[in-house]
Amino acid sequence: MSSETTFKIEDKYMAPFFVKQQISIEKGDGVFVWDEEGNRYIDFTSGWGVTCIGHAQPVITEALLNQSRKIIQNPNSGLTYSPARAGLLALMKEVLPPHLTHVFFSNSGAEANDAAIKLARKVTNRLDVISTHQSFHGRTISTASATGQASHREKFNPLMPNYRFVTYGDLDDLAQALDEDVAAFIIEPIQGEGGVHLPSEKYLKEVERLCSKNGTLLITDEVQTGFCRTGPMFVTGSMGVKVDFLTMAKGIAGGFPFGGFAMSKKVASRLEIGDHGGTYCGNPLGCAVAHAVIKYLVDHNVSANVETMGGICLATMGQWKERYPHAIKDIRGKGLLLLIEFADPDMAARVSDGCLDRKLFVRQTQGNGIRVFPALNIKENELKEGLGIMQAAIEQVAG
Ligand SMILES: Cc1ncc(COP(=O)(O)O)c(C=O)c1O
Numbered sequence: 001m002s003s004e005t006t007f008k009i010e011d012k013y014m015a016p017f018f019v020k021q022q023i024s025i026e027k028g029d030g031v032f033v034w035d036e037e038g039n040r041y042i043d044f045t046s047g048w049g050v051t052c053i054g055h056a057q058p059v060i061t062e063a064l065l066n067q068s069r070k071i072i073q074n075p076n077s078g079l080t081y082s083p084a085r086a087g088l089l090a091l092m093k094e095v096l097p098p099h100l101t102h103v104f105f106s107n108s109g110a111e112a113n114d115a116a117i118k119l120a121r122k123v124t125n126r127l128d129v130i131s132t133h134q135s136f137h138g139r140t141i142s143t144a145s146a147t148g149q150a151s152h153r154e155k156f157n158p159l160m161p162n163y164r165f166v167t168y169g170d171l172d173d174l175a176q177a178l179d180e181d182v183a184a185f186i187i188e189p190i191q192g193e194g195g196v197h198l199p200s201e202k203y204l205k206e207v208e209r210l211c212s213k214n215g216t217l218l219i220t221d222e223v224q225t226g227f228c229r230t231g232p233m234f235v236t237g238s239m240g241v242k243v244d245f246l247t248m249a250k251g252i253a254g255g256f257p258f259g260g261f262a263m264s265k266k267v268a269s270r271l272e273i274g275d276h277g278g279t280y281c282g283n284p285l286g287c288a289v290a291h292a293v294i295k296y297l298v299d300h301n302v303s304a305n306v307e308t309m310g311g312i313c314l315a316t317m318g319q320w321k322e323r324y325p326h327a328i329k330d331i332r333g334k335g336l337l338l339l340i341e342f343a344d345p346d347m348a349a350r351v352s353d354g355c356l357d358r359k360l361f362v363r364q365t366q367g368n369g370i371r372v373f374p375a376l377n378i379k380e381n382e383l384k385e386g387l388g389i390m391q392a393a394i395e396q397v398a399g
Pocket of ligand 1: 107108109110111113136137138139188192193221222223224249250
């Protein structure tokens, strides 16, 4: 097939939810991808924070092949045992914060959040859910209801009832909102889609204290931040914050659709048979891939690479900010979850287009931001090649 044919078929038959970039990607290798005409691009989006150990990663291919030759889906799914699932659960126990003792696997981040909210209502026997303005928690009706960005919510009214919002990072706002009706507070430890916002050092610890005092369960949505995206395996774990639920997806299986939620023993002890389930329940294929990805992250000390590469990015972006103060308002982020905030959305769009013209994928975020979140095992020369392209695009627009 040629790109032209692919464009025509997708434009005709794919649901019309996206303004498409006129590029048809055929294959990848590490941080690089190629279109159908053989042009090479660098991917600084890692498929929206998913391909954390690169495209066409051999350990993933091997896990897919080996497991699919054995079994993909168990008879009676979650009702039977699976060595692939047990292997992943044992590995998760090593990387999760120790107090999170029980895990259930889903197929996506939204599903994991949906389940955590549902189960928090059951455990507390309360109805209300608090979330934060500018948050993003998914596109199911309950997770859209928990998403603090009007554009993802309001056209679907009526939404789920009993959802309220507080300002991200504002402890007084949360303290005032917490009352005896609040089952759960759901929060991203660093807001991703909302524009890469980091709360103060003490914020999450205080959130834990306030929720616990109020009998409200704390759900941290680590769908975007989990699995070394910001350096440590999980942000909440690295901060010593004891949450009731931790939800995950994206990087967990490096591009294979998978997710999950972990919960404390106390929460798990209050759940019963039939409270949750699903057709896949962590099917052996997904579990084998997730195991291969997490093992790679641990064995290759990817966390250290994230710290080093993230440092290089921030230092380079800091120089751009000094050089183009009229164009760049802020740079922020942690590890390899970074954002450059431009003076206005038009400028961000022109820089993003300029990057694509020069064969680099970045992600325009919240209008005036450009998010950079490449594969976590990116090498220094690859990173510098991509940053060089960004610099040229910025120079053209702002120089
Ligand atoms: C923080 C966060 N939560 C939930 C989701 C939804 O995950 P999924 O698209 O896998 O349903 C996303 C997706 O971007 C996310 O960034």
